[in-house]
Amino acid sequence: MEPRPRSFYILAAFFGVFLLFLYGPTITIAILSFQGPGGGLTFPMRGTSLYWFRDLFEQQAVGDIWGSFRRSFALGLMVMVTTVVVSVMGGLAFRKRFPGAGALFYLIITALVIPSILVSLGVGLLFSQSGLQVHWATSGFGAQLTWTLPFGLLIMFAVFNRFDKSFEEAARDLGATPWQTLRHVILPIIAPSLIGVALFGFTLSYDEFARTLLTSGSYNTLPLEIFGMTTNVTTPVLYALGTLTTVFSLLIIGAFLGIAWISARRKARAGSDAGKGMV
Amino acid sequence: MENILRNKAITGWLMAAPLALVLVVFLVLPILLIVVVSFWQATEFSIIPAFVWENYDFLFGSPVTYSVFLNTFKYAAITWALTLSIGFTVAYFLAFHVRTQTWQIALFLLCTIPFWTSNIIRMISWIPFLGRNGIANSALLSSGVIDEPVEWLLFSDFAVILAFVHLYTLFMVVPIFNTMMRIDHALIEAARDAGASGVQILWNVIIPLTKPGIMIGTIFVVTLVMGDFITVRFMSGSQSANVGRLISNDIALLAYPSAAATAVVLLLTVLIVIGVLLRFVDIRKEL
Numbered sequence: 001m002e003p004r005p006r007s008f009y010i011l012a013a014f015f016g017v018f019l020l021f022l023y024g025p026t027i028t029i030a031i032l033s034f035q036g037p038g039g040g041l042t043f044p045m046r047g048t049s050l051y052w053f054r055d056l057f058e059q060q061a062v063g064d065i066w067g068s069f070r071r072s073f074a075l076g077l078m079v080m081v082t083t084v085v086v087s088v089m090g091g092l093a094f095r096k097r098f099p100g101a102g103a104l105f106y107l108i109i110t111a112l113v114i115p116s117i118l119v120s121l122g123v124g125l126l127f128s129q130s131g132l133q134v135h136w137a138t139s140g141f142g143a144q145l146t147w148t149l150p151f152g153l154l155i156m157f158a159v160f161n162r163f164d165k166s167f168e169e170a171a172r173d174l175g176a177t178p179w180q181t182l183r184h185v186i187l188p189i190i191a192p193s194l195i196g197v198a199l200f201g202f203t204l205s206y207d208e209f210a211r212t213l214l215t216s217g218s219y220n221t222l223p224l225e226i227f228g229m230t231t232n233v234t235t236p237v238l239y240a241l242g243t244l245t246t247v248f249s250l251l252i253i254g255a256f257l258g259i260a261w262i263s264a265r266r267k268a269r270a271g272s273d274a275g276k277g278m279v
Numbered sequence: 280m281e282n283i284l285r286n287k288a289i290t291g292w293l294m295a296a297p298l299a300l301v302l303v304v305f306l307v308l309p310i311l312l313i314v315v316v317s318f319w320q321a322t323e324f325s326i327i328p329a330f331v332w333e334n335y336d337f338l339f340g341s342p343v344t345y346s347v348f349l350n351t352f353k354y355a356a357i358t359w360a361l362t363l364s365i366g367f368t369v370a371y372f373l374a375f376h377v378r379t380q381t382w383q384i385a386l387f388l389l390c391t392i393p394f395w396t397s398n399i400i401r402m403i404s405w406i407p408f409l410g411r412n413g414i415a416n417s418a419l420l421s422s423g424v425i426d427e428p429v430e431w432l433l434f435s436d437f438a439v440i441l442a443f444v445h446l447y448t449l450f451m452v453v454p455i456f457n458t459m460m461r462i463d464h465a466l467i468e469a470a471r472d473a474g475a476s477g478v479q480i481l482w483n484v485i486i487p488l489t490k491p492g493i494m495i496g497t498i499f500v501v502t503l504v505m506g507d508f509i510t511v512r513f514m515s516g517s518q519s520a521n522v523g524r525l526i527s528n529d530i531a532l533l534a535y536p537s538a539a540a541t542a543v544v545l546l547l548t549v550l551i552v553i554g555v556l557l558r559f560v561d562i563r564k565e566l
Contacts, residue, residue: 011372025404090298098291115506122309142305203395
């Protein structure tokens with residue numbers, strides 16, 4: 001291997017600083033959430049304790065944190081499942097080049113670039129003008145889908161752009177019906193990417209703020225609850241909640257990455273026997 | 280029935296139907312309704328169907344509108360320049376200087392993980408850094424650079440831009456890295472064999488080939504910044520304004536027609552910007 005040029009070390013240092021910039025603040029509030037009971041929102045640490053975490057579990061004067069967590073979790077799962085199913089169907093549809101595909105594609109791009117407050121405002125108006133109650137599971141759910149579906153579809157486009165059509169043709173030549181081809185050939189091949197779509201679906205919904213702001217009705221989701229706390233809570237309890245939420249997000253991401261890794265390993269082990277046959 | 284299912288167009292439509300349904304109900308109808316409501320009238324308690332131009336007259340008649348739009352463009356431009364230079368450098372390092380694919384994937388994931396965590400919490404995380412008694416001020420004080428705490432770190436335009444860069448640089452890194460990974464290394468070898476210096480290779484080979492990724496990143500960053508309202512509100516401590524905040528303030532006052540008119544103008548502005556950017560890139564080809 002040729003020796004690394006000097007630019008490598010400069011760029012590596014830049015990359016290190018970038019990572020520090022990305023993670024530093026989050027790590028800082030994680031440390032500060034262990035403040036002693038007398039501590040404030042910034043350093044120095046006045047002792048270390050679990051005081052603020054306990055505070056989070058006991059006193060409910062700051063709002064309905066656990067209720068909002070449950071709602072966010074349920075909504076995240078709903079959005080995740082819908083995103084996966086609708087994105088796969090949409091991705092398959094786009095391979096067929098049906099009439100109107102171009103228009104639908106531009107609609108997806110519009111959903112991606114439209115300012116989120118417009119979705120919030122528009123969906124809120126739509127529900128109020130048609131006499132429906134806004135609720136996180138109806139209007140909030142739909143508003144979030146306009147953000148998660150474009151990501152799901154972009155991933156599906158990327159997947160199908162790289163998809164080797166000869167697998168399907170082989171299945172068809174062997175007499176498989178379209179449904180069998182889908183079930184036993186296409187879906188297993190794209191399965192690892194679906195983990196990615198699911199990850200986007202859940203986390204983007206779980207953290208979404210702007211699109212749920214006017215569409216969640218009288219019950220807050222967790223990001224709305226946290227934002228509400230920023231205006232009236234000035235103790236490290238805010239950091240404790242932030243730390244817990246981030247840890248939860250990291251666990252979810254870790255779980256998805258773990259599943260992706262395991263399925264990639266299994267696929268590699270099952271492998272292909274091409275070329276090992278009886279030539 | 281068999282014949283119908285064999286028809287490609289119809290099966291295509293059937294499979295695209297759920298997607299189309301969601302987008303029509305939660306995107307197209309809401310946008311149409313915003314356009315309609317922007318012509319309505321408002322009293323203190325309710326909104327009344329009408330067809331009047333007063334919301335637009337008021338919007339374009341007020342000098343505040345122009346300065347707020349200008350401010351929005353300013354945020355977008357500065358954030359774009361910073362995220363592009365940082366994002367390009369990071370992607371370049373990952374794509375051309377990290378040699379094994381395992382390390383590339385690991386470091387790339389490290390860059391993308393924050394994207395899947397909460398933006399609100401990532402904004403809150405800046406408080407202990409930038410506050411009057413925060414880490415930045417203490418460090419600057421103890422090193423003797425300043426004599427008294429700097430006030431403009433938190434709740435200022437500086438903090439807004441910092442948060443934007445913190446939140447959105449990933450949107451540059453990912454597409455640029457994606458395009459860079461597809462550059463044929465033979466092209467770079469050829470340039471080197473032909474006697475090009477490192478800078479020449481970067482400028483004449485890599486940057487032109489990375490343009491589609493840069494464009495996609497630009498679309499993301501520009502639209503996210505132009506449509507933002509919460510970062511500006513939180514990080515400026517309500518002292519600065521952008522168009523998104525104009526809309527959210529109107530909503531808070533239940534002045535929906537006025538909010539809708541501003542929203543229509545913002546949407547048109549964003550779409551024009553995107554329309555121009557899309558002329559430079561074919562998104563579907565680049566995925």
